[in-house]
Amino acid sequence: MGDPKEGWIGIYWNKTVQKWVWSGGDIVTYHNDLDLQNDGLVLLQSTADNVYWTVNGWQWKNGGEKHSFFCFDLTVVQEEKTWEEALEHCRKNNGHLTSLLSVTENLLATNEIQQSSIRERVWIGLRYLGDSWMWVNGAPLEYDAWSQGGDQDRQCPMKRRCGALTKEGVWESWDCQEKLSFICY
Incomplete structure (x- = not known):
C-alpha cells in the first residue's frame, strides 16, 4: 500500500x-x-x-484515496519521575518511553504535551550510552530534533545522558536523576 x-x-x-x-x-x-x-x-x-x-x-x-497511515497512541503521564522510574512505569503499564522516529511522530508527541498541563518538557525514550544516543526500543536514531546550536551537552554529555522533549518540539539532554513528566506509548 x-x-x-x-x-x-x-x-x-x-x-x-x-x-x-x-x-x-x-x-x-x-x-x-x-x-x-x-x-x-x-x-x-x-x-x-x-x-x-x-x-x-x-x-x-482527498480523503477517499487509499494510502498507508500512521497510528501513534501516546499517554502523557503528568507524574514526575526520574528517567529510569519513568521507563519502569511505562514498561509496567504501557510498553515503553516513546521513541520519536520521524517529524510526524515528534509533532504528534509535541501536540500531546501542548494540550496537557505539562510545564516545559517530558522524558522520551532517548538515552546516551557508550558514545551515542539511542532509543530504548532499539530503533536507530535516523531523525533528530535537537535545537540548532543550542544543546551542546548532547555531543559529549557528562551527567545529561537522558533525552527530553520540550513543548516547542525540541529535544534536550538532561540529567537522568531530574524528575520530569513523561510520555509512554
Missing part, C-alpha cells in the same frame, strides 16, 4: 468548526509551511480534505 515513510497523519478539515483539526479533535497549531490559516481555502477544501505525510513534507490529499 505504498511507501511506509508516507501516509495519512490524521489532520482533516472539520466543516463544523471550519478549521483544520487532528483526528483526536485538537485544532492544528503547527502547519509545516502549509497555509492552514488562509481564508482562500474554499477551492482547496472542495478538492482536498486531509493531510498526507511524505519525506518532502505535508501534502493535501
Whole structure:
C-alpha cells in the first residue's frame, strides 16, 4: 500500500468548526509551511480534505484515496519521575518511553504535551550510552530534533545522558536523576 515513510497523519478539515483539526479533535497549531490559516481555502477544501505525510513534507490529499497511515497512541503521564522510574512505569503499564522516529511522530508527541498541563518538557525514550544516543526500543536514531546550536551537552554529555522533549518540539539532554513528566506509548 505504498511507501511506509508516507501516509495519512490524521489532520482533516472539520466543516463544523471550519478549521483544520487532528483526528483526536485538537485544532492544528503547527502547519509545516502549509497555509492552514488562509481564508482562500474554499477551492482547496472542495478538492482536498486531509493531510498526507511524505519525506518532502505535508501534502493535501482527498480523503477517499487509499494510502498507508500512521497510528501513534501516546499517554502523557503528568507524574514526575526520574528517567529510569519513568521507563519502569511505562514498561509496567504501557510498553515503553516513546521513541520519536520521524517529524510526524515528534509533532504528534509535541501536540500531546501542548494540550496537557505539562510545564516545559517530558522524558522520551532517548538515552546516551557508550558514545551515542539511542532509543530504548532499539530503533536507530535516523531523525533528530535537537535545537540548532543550542544543546551542546548532547555531543559529549557528562551527567545529561537522558533525552527530553520540550513543548516547542525540541529535544534536550538532561540529567537522568531530574524528575520530569513523561510520555509512554
